[in-house]
Amino acid sequence: MPDEMATAEAPPRMSSPSSTVHPPLRLHTRLRHGVRRPHNWVQLFKFCVVGGSGYVVNLSVFAVAYKALGVHHIAAATIAFAVALFNNFWWNRHWTFGAHGAREHHAGFQAARFFAVSIAAFLVALGILQLLVDNTSIPTVVSQAISIVAATPLNFVGNKMWTFRRIDAGPA
Numbered sequence: 472m473p474d475e476m477a478t479a480e481a482p483p484r485m486s487s488p489s490s491t492v493h494p495p496l497r498l499h500t501r502l503r504h505g506v507r508r509p510h511n512w513v514q515l516f517k518f519c520v521v522g523g524s525g526y527v528v529n530l531s532v533f534a535v536a537y538k539a540l541g542v543h544h545i546a547a548a549t550i551a552f553a554v555a556l557f558n559n560f561w562w563n564r565h566w567t568f569g570a571h572g573a574r575e576h577h578a579g580f581q582a583a584r585f586f587a588v589s590i591a592a593f594l595v596a597l598g599i600l601q602l603l604v605d606n607t608s609i610p611t612v613v614s615q616a617i618s619i620v621a622a623t624p625l626n627f628v629g630n631k632m633w634t635f636r637r638i639d640a641g642p643a
Contacts, residue, residue, distance in 0.1 A: 474621035487571050505547050511631075513560055517567040524562065525555040544611050548600055551615075552593050560585045581634055588629035598621035 507550035529551040558583060596618040603614035 485504040514567055514631065515627060518563065518630070519623075521559055521562040521567055522623060522626070525559040526616075529555040529619060530560055530612065530616055534612050539613060544600065544604060544615070545597065548593075548597060548615060552589075554590055555585070559589075563630060563635065564631055568631075587628060588626060588634055590593075591629065592622040592626035 485525050531551075532554045533547050533551035536542040536550050537544055542550070551583060563585070564578065564581060599618035599621050604611055605608050608613070611616070
């Protein structure tokens with residue numbers, strides 16, 4: 472029976488007014504509170520600077536693969552995404568979200584989450600690219616540029632709220 476006692480849940484504590492636990496906020500409430508905090512706008516600016524460097528890397532690799540090497544636009548977009556992904560992860564981990572504890576957390580878990588968020592944003596961008604290539608006369612490289620910009624908000628929110636979210640240490 473001692474083993475059952477060791478695994479049993481602790482009884483709920485009586486809470487004082489200063490330690491009241493609040494239910495989690497809904498997403499729209501968190502977003503509303505988030506846009507009112509200046510550090511979030513600084514992070515967004517840094518994220519866009521990092522994204523700008525990744526954007527240049529992505530478009531450069533895409534243009535070389537598509538125009539110079541004759542690679543299909545979907546394959547060229549995939550190659551460009553992979554090259555830019557590593558650049559963006561390092562800079563976001565160390566500069567954009569680094570001051571808010573990102574460097575103190577396990578890089579492997581963050582990399583996996585960053586990759587998952589980036590894949591989701593990439594798939595959205597790829598869909599937009601394909602729509603633009605199939606349905607407009609916009610040049611393919613310009614269509615790639617537009618698709619990346621269109622997927623950026625999804626990428627930022629996913630990385631801010633999941634990949635590099637601040638994890639406060641709870642009570643010991």
